[in-house]
Amino acid sequence: MTKFTNTGNKDTRSGFGAGLTELGKTNKDVVALCADLTGSLKMNEFEANHPDRFFQVGVAEANMMGIAAGMTIGGKIPFTGTFANFSTGRVYDQIRQSIAYSGKNVKICASHAGVTLGEDGATHQILEDIGLMKMLPGMTVINTCDFNQTKAATLAIAQHVGPVYLRFGRPKVANFTAEDQKFEIGKAVHLMEGKDVTIIATGHLVWEAIQAAEVLNDKGISAEVINIHTIKPLDSEAILNSAKKTGCVVTAEEHNYYGGLGESVSRVLALHHPTPQEFVATNDTFGESGTPAQLMAKYGLNSAAILQKVERVLQRKE
Amino acid sequence: MTDTSHLEDLVVQVRRDILRMVHKVNSGHPGGSLGCTEFFVSLYKEIMEHNTDFTMDGIGEDLFFLSNGHISPVYYSVLARSGYFPINELNTFRLIDSRLQGHPTTHEGLPGVRIASGSLGQGMSVAIGAAQTKTLNGDNHLIYSLHGDGELQEGQNWEAIMYAAANKIDNLIATVDLNGQQIDGATDHVLPMGDLKAKFEAFGWTVLEIQEGNNVEAIITGMKAAKAETGKGKPVCVLLKTVMGNGVDFMMHTHAWHGKAPNDEQLEIGLAQNPETIGDY
Numbered sequence: 255m256t257k258f259t260n261t262g263n264k265d266t267r268s269g270f271g272a273g274l275t276e277l278g279k280t281n282k283d284v285v286a287l288c289a290d291l292t293g294s295l296k297m298n299e300f301e302a303n304h305p306d307r308f309f310q311v312g313v314a315e316a317n318m319m320g321i322a323a324g325m326t327i328g329g330k331i332p333f334t335g336t337f338a339n340f341s342t343g344r345v346y347d348q349i350r351q352s353i354a355y356s357g358k359n360v361k362i363c364a365s366h367a368g369v370t371l372g373e374d375g376a377t378h379q380i381l382e383d384i385g386l387m388k389m390l391p392g393m394t395v396i397n398t399c400d401f402n403q404t405k406a407a408t409l410a411i412a413q414h415v416g417p418v419y420l421r422f423g424r425p426k427v428a429n430f431t432a433e434d435q436k437f438e439i440g441k442a443v444h445l446m447e448g449k450d451v452t453i454i455a456t457g458h459l460v461w462e463a464i465q466a467a468e469v470l471n472d473k474g475i476s477a478e479v480i481n482i483h484t485i486k487p488l489d490s491e492a493i494l495n496s497a498k499k500t501g502c503v504v505t506a507e508e509h510n511y512y513g514g515l516g517e518s519v520s521r522v523l524a525l526h527h528p529t530p531q532e533f534v535a536t537n538d539t540f541g542e543s544g545t546p547a548q549l550m551a552k553y554g555l556n557s558a559a560i561l562q563k564v565e566r567v568l569q570r571k572e
Numbered sequence: 573m574t575d576t577s578h579l580e581d582l583v584v585q586v587r588r589d590i591l592r593m594v595h596k597v598n599s600g601h602p603g604g605s606l607g608c609t610e611f612f613v614s615l616y617k618e619i620m621e622h623n624t625d626f627t628m629d630g631i632g633e634d635l636f637f638l639s640n641g642h643i644s645p646v647y648y649s650v651l652a653r654s655g656y657f658p659i660n661e662l663n664t665f666r667l668i669d670s671r672l673q674g675h676p677t678t679h680e681g682l683p684g685v686r687i688a689s690g691s692l693g694q695g696m697s698v699a700i701g702a703a704q705t706k707t708l709n710g711d712n713h714l715i716y717s718l719h720g721d722g723e724l725q726e727g728q729n730w731e732a733i734m735y736a737a738a739n740k741i742d743n744l745i746a747t748v749d750l751n752g753q754q755i756d757g758a759t760d761h762v763l764p765m766g767d768l769k770a771k772f773e774a775f776g777w778t779v780l781e782i783q784e785g786n787n788v789e790a791i792i793t794g795m796k797a798a799k800a801e802t803g804k805g806k807p808v809c810v811l812l813k814t815v816m817g818n819g820v821d822f823m824m825h826t827h828a829w830h831g832k833a834p835n836d837e838q839l840e841i842g843l844a845q846n847p848e849t850i851g852d853y
Binding site (some may be wrong): 285306307309311314316317318319320321322323324325326327328329330332344347348350351352355356357358 | 635637678679686695696697700701702703705706708711727728731738739
């Protein structure tokens with residue numbers, strides 16, 4: 255069984271900040287816009303290094319999205335930064351018309367996604383953003399799992415032409431993927447090989463899936479763990495190959511089960527290889543205040559929840 | 573004074589295009605289109621430095637953004653008659669598989685259009701972004717935009733208006749079509765917006781007024797004056813007083829023709845008031 259080492263807890267938003275800092279040095283077309291959350295998004299270094307390419311928009315996210323769309327005309331690659339809630343729901347029509355329908359090369363970078371935002375509570379804990387963004391034609395949707403992957407994704411999306419939604423979070427979590435990884439948009443990452451059950455996870459739930467797989471291994475159950483960082487376009491081939499091998503699937507994400515990764519996986523399975531599937535996701539609910547660990551436990555978003563769903567899906571397997 | 577007689581024929585022809593386009597598909601927005609015909613003709617023929625060899629990035633030329641996308645008929649007619657695409661394509665307005673969608677879009681690749689618009693209130697932000705990229709690129713050409721007056725009820729405009737002044741966006745001329753009408757009636761009836769000149773000035777903009785917004789000579793004089801105000805550290809707003817439905821008597825001074833097409837008989841009356849000049853499409 256492949257072993258993963260946590261090289262020290264780090265927040266995924268800092269991975270974004272590190273990636274943006276590097277892009278500032280290597281790609282002169284990259285510009286950054288922020289709606290009064292520069293520190294939270296870890297954009298300070300880019301701002302300090304490139305004041306001419308950093309645009310403080312104030313608390314005005316709709317305007318930020320429109321400006322970003324306009325800035326692409328003439329060749330700039332705008333990266334917008336604010337919380338996931340204000341990056342999607344608040345500005346959905348601006349993104350829909352001025353960015354997605356207009357086919358603009360804007361990178362919508364969203365921190366503090368999901369319940370792990372913590373104590374600020376449900377007003378800020380969006381659990382619907384993946385659904386909102388994946389429904390937009392032409393939008394690439396990425397949810398990264400750790401610092402290193404977020405940094406790699408930030409660099410990769412600058413090379414991709416077209417609108418991208420990059421989702422990451424606030425808490426410090428295990429950093430376990432390779433520092434020098436090549437991030438391929440739309441390509442699943444096989445973390446662990448297995449034959450009894452497939453666990454398909456995205457974002458903060460990937461580390462939880464690895465923990466669950468280690469427990470399962472001790473019980474003699476061989477779990478395959480796949481990290482889907484790109485929810486759209488989805489790597490159907492990787493999902494199908496694994497489902498055909500194991501015969502059952504658990505999806506895991508920090509998002510409502512309506513509109514999330516799980517539904518996208520279900521569609522692939524329903525079309526090509528119907529397979530029992532269980533969902534680790536929030537159950538059509540808003541979040542609340544609490545620590546990230548408390549919230550992950552209460553809303554069924556940790557390795558314990560994954561283990562429960564694995565047990566259930568194994569029972570459904572013929 | 574600029575000699576504008578050569579533009580008058582084009583204005584009449586564009587009016588005919590507008591009437592015929594909306595009549596053919598029994599839909600579209602003739603009122604606001606007719607009200608801005610003289611503005612579009614003046615802008616594309618006398619004011620903007622632009623290339624008809626269209627590139628999305630528009631480096632080294634002035635760019636125009638239409639925020640109130642529903643007046644697409646006048647936009648399409650003037651783009652076609654400025655050489656952006658074949659005039660005959662006006663025949664496809666609002667039809668299936670056309671590049672001339674109900675509201676303008678980049679999605680079908682129509683030359684001349686750089687952003688989709690229709691959902692109101694977004695064009696000011698887009699124009700500002702394009703203006704900032706011009707500055708970053710060291711490109712000293714200007715950004716022009718057009719907005720409806722009713723459209724200013726959308727809050728995003730005021731975010732953008734605040735931002736533009738704070739960031740000294742002085743390569744932008746945003747024109748507001750002050751026709752005083754919106755779908756449900758007069759703007760002063762639906763939601764009075766007060767003194768727009770004072771509001772823009774309070775937000776830190778330079779404001780110019782064109783009282784005769786349906787007079788080509790007055791528009792050219794006014795827009796040249798606006799151009800002279802660019803580069804001075806402040807964004808420039810032009811309040812263009814127009815008459816909705818201008819040039820077709822029964823469509824004038826009312827909101828009734830905001831989004832309604834003329835029937836056969838009304839078309840004939842409208843066309844008779846605007847006899848063919850440089851040739852129908």
